[in-house]
Amino acid sequence: MTSIDEVAKLAGLSTATVSRALSGRGHVSPASRERVRVAAASLGYVVSSRASSLASGRTQNVGVVVPFLDRWFFSTVLSGVSSALMKRGYDITLYSITADADVRHEVFSTFLRRQRVDAVIAVSIELDDDETGRLLDLGLPVIAIGGPNPRLRTLTVDDTAVARLATEHLIGLGHRDIAHIGANPEFDIDFHIPTRRRVGFEQALTDAGITANPAFLEPADFTVDGGFRAAKQLLGRPGPRPTAIFAASDEMAIGAILAARDLGFRVPQDLSIVGIDGHELGEFFQLTTVDQFPLGQGERAANAVLAQLESDADASVGGDLPFELIVRGTTSRV
Structure with missing residues (x-):
């Protein structure tokens, strides 16, 4: 097995310099760092995690707590975390x-x-006082995505503002009969994101002098299938039908697109549809959406804990996360 001394000899540097270069801690010039990289690669040298941990007191491991592993949003945030940490x-x-x-x-x-x-990075989990206290008792950097949590550093998307932006886009196109696909009570849990998005929807309507129609509010489960079934209800029942749908997630919006097509409605000529998330399939469906950059959320959270781990324990890492209206082909004027 190749030793660090052999890497140092081949690179023409001291063992201490090679150790700093490989661990990423301490100052090493870019030129020396590259010499170490080339030497280690040519010798097939891999840093022992156990040895590194004993020397530094670090595990080089970050715990990520998530509510789901099989949902697109959470897997995308995890991808961003993983990429930045690796x-x-x-x-x-x-x-x-x-x-x-x-x-x-x-x-x-x-x-x-x-x-x-x-x-530790906690992704979209509303922690109670006991859980928050246990995390703080670890004495480790903790970043929460989704907040707010006054006791933790948090990265937060303003879900009310996100929903207002989506709804105002439809209103700006002349729509007044706007339906909303939200969430069943069992999905309105951590941080009450569906409720916040419904509030933003209703605020935008009120500001525009539009009275929300209770018949245009349909719950679902944040899946394509759920959005499909909800849109079928909105478009298939007797009485006035909406000219536009604001879905609280892109997956539900995609389901609404499929339901509209199944019922013979043209999107956007007969029905405009907007979602929230920035789903990777959004471009394929030409979905108008408010992108909340989930991949970037993960990267930012990872970089935040790394900043605290590697140098500045008091680094300012909390704050609002960005979002942006992306207009594509599923919305048009009435």
Whole structure:
């Protein structure tokens, strides 16, 4: 097995310099760092995580707590976290919070306290006081995506403002009969995102002098199938039909597009549809959406914990996350 001394000899540098270059801690000139990289690669040298941990007191591992692993939004945020951490030599340990209260308790009371991670990122999970306290007791950097949580550094999207922007886009196109596909109560949990988006929708209508029609409010489950079924209800029942739909997620908006086509409605000529997220399939469906850049959310969270780990423990990392209206082919004037 190749040793660090052999890498140092081939690079023509001291063992201490090679150690700093490989660990990423301490000053090493770009030229020396490149010599170490080339030498290590030519010798097939890989830094031992166990040795590195013993020397630095670090595990080079970040714990990421998520509510779901099989939903597009969360997997995309995780992709952003993973990409940013791997570039800096860190591994990830995933902790999926399930509906089982005992499993959730075990994650915070046992798993995260085994000292196997250097920091924790919590993705769109509303932590109670006990869970927040247990995280803070670890004495590790903690970043929460989704907030607000006054006791933690948080990165937050203003869901009310996001929904207002989507609805105002439809109003600006002349639509007044606007339906909303939101969420069933069982999905209105962490941070009440569906409720916040419905509030933004209703605020935009009120500001425009439009009275919300209760018949134009349909719950779903943030999936394509759920959006399909909700849109079928909105478009298939007797009485006035909407000229536009604001769906609280892109997947539900895609389901609404498919339902409209199935019923013979043209999008956008007969029905405009807008969603929220920035889903990777949005461009394929030409979906107008408010992009909340989930990949960037993950990258920013990872860079935030790395900034605290590697130098500035008091770095200002909280704040609002960006969003942007992306106008494509599913919305048009009445």
